[in-house]
Amino acid sequence: MRTFFSTTAMAVLASTLFAGSTAAETENPFRCKPGEKYVMNVMVSGVEYWFPVYEMFKQAGQQLGCETEYTGTPEYDVNKQIATFDQALAQNPAGILVHPMNSDPFIEPINRAVDRGTAVVTFAADSPLSKRVSFITSGHPPGGTYAAHTTAGEMGGQGGYAGLENPGQGKHETRSRAHHTRSEEKWPDMKLVGRAASNQDPTKAYQGLSSLIQANPNLGAVFMPEANSAIGAAQANKESGGKVLVMCADVNANILDMIKAGEVFGSINPNQGMQGYMGFMLLWFAEHPELIDPMNDAKRSGFNPMSIPVVDNGLSIVTAKNADDFYWDKYLKRRGTKGIEE
CATH class of the missing domain: 3.40.50.2300 (Response regulator)
Incomplete structure (x- = not known):
């Protein structure tokens, strides 16, 4: 047990x-x-x-x-x-x-x-x-699960979402799987419409999300299990009209600035x-x-x-409200x- x-x-x-x-009579262990x-x-x-x-x-x-x-x-x-x-x-x-x-x-x-x-x-x-x-x-499953709740709540439980992923990185795979599983189980009107490997590379994330948006013009959200990919994803989203909720995990100064500016919707941070x-x-x-x-x-x-x-x-769930x-x-x-x- x-x-x-x-x-x-x-x-x-x-x-x-x-x-x-x-x-006093005992030496501090x-x-x-x-x-x-x-x-x-x-x-x-x-x-x-x-x-x-x-x-x-x-x-x-x-x-x-x-x-x-x-x-x-x-x-x-x-x-x-x-x-x-x-x-x-x-x-x-x-x-x-x-x-x-x-x-x-x-x-x-x-x-x-x-x-x-x-x-x-x-x-x-x-x-x-x-x-x-x-x-x-x-807990990586809870991280992915809370990310799903955050974006699904903003989307009203409806619409298409995508994933940028890092195959071979254990914790990232777990987060992504938990996000997709929770979305599928909890919100039947939300569909996983595509996935792409970004491998923590902003350039690959930019290319991946650009392709996903082109193939799915009504894409509502994208989740990635770390922060670096969000930099490229945010740029791709901005160039495509800024309609996609970019949700990631972990934060740094760049990601926090982007959250405050509305370029990244939020992040799950241990x-x-x-x-x-x-x-x-x-x-x-x-x-x-x-x-x-x-x-x-x-x-x-x-x-x-x-x-x-x-x-x-x-x-913590980091949004524009608490990013500071x-x-x-x-x-x-x-x-x-x-x-x-x-």
Whole structure:
């Protein structure tokens, strides 16, 4: 049976443990040893989505006196990401929070890390057959489902919609499938009239949506499971009269500007800060299982008592009404930090 814990429950657990560790006669167990380090590893490291995740990953580390590092590859290549994962592992970190580009290729690297004593937690994308101890996400099916509700509500549950997709990228395929399935089940008067592969490339998205609009002049909406494709899609929509609701997932400054300008209708955005903060805390507990003595068979079976299969970090629907709350530069200014540079 899979057990799901909300971020609220995890926060209460953490605060309770912190409170219980402050007795004067007891050494605080919630402090890192000198040199204890935790690493975050991602694909396409320059994508702005990761920055708020690492910001809160870093803050959690600072609160416990730990070292943290941001790593990844600038290229869309699973083998190159695995190489950066192995480079991080060579530093013998206490834990690695990883977003695996694809699940199966990461099974062996994650298992090797765990066997060497490095805790591994996945976030935003999973490798469920590996030995990772936890997975934190907003849930990709819910992301696609909420996107379907948002556009269908605007369209009155009627009309044609299309999809720009990224074949081979697990989480994107899941989001797109959930969007299309929900639309088909909930709104029988809405039809999926076409799909095109954009592969996170604005130029391919522009070409794909232009062709879809030409073939379906009354197209009402298009969904894509990430942000980069929305740049090209918005341009194609603008040149075709601007009648298509462009709905994506994730945000960055360009997408937020386009949402405020009405060029992109909206975006589904996971709660990035909670991904990073709770991701770090899950790693911490996984690395320090002696702090946990659950009433189960952990000692008999030898598995890590911190094993929590899934933590839901929540998500937001970003529209013109709330877009100002999601700018990275405004967030850093509010926090008084320099982001991943620190």
